Amino acid sequence: MPQxxxxxxxxxxxxxxxxxxxxxxxxxxxxxxxKIYQPTSSKKKSEKNWKW
Structure with missing residues (x-):
């Protein structure tokens, strides 16, 4: 289409x-x-602890 x-x-x-x-x-x-209206505590609960 250069014309x-x-x-x-x-x-x-x-x-x-x-x-x-x-x-x-x-x-x-x-x-x-x-992102502002999401509670911050729900992020900590859903995090998996990978340290044994």
């Missing part, structure tokens, strides 16, 4: 960067909230 006009490639690149930034920002804002 496409350079401005078309620029528009596609800008749309790709904008969608990538939206994806990263949404993941960053959603995932830490789930």
């Amino acid at each position: 496409m006009a350079p401005m078309m490639w620029l528009n596609l690149f800008i749309v790709f960067l904008a969608s990538l930034m939206c994806f990263v920002v949404m993941n960053y804002s959603i995932i830490p909230m789930n």
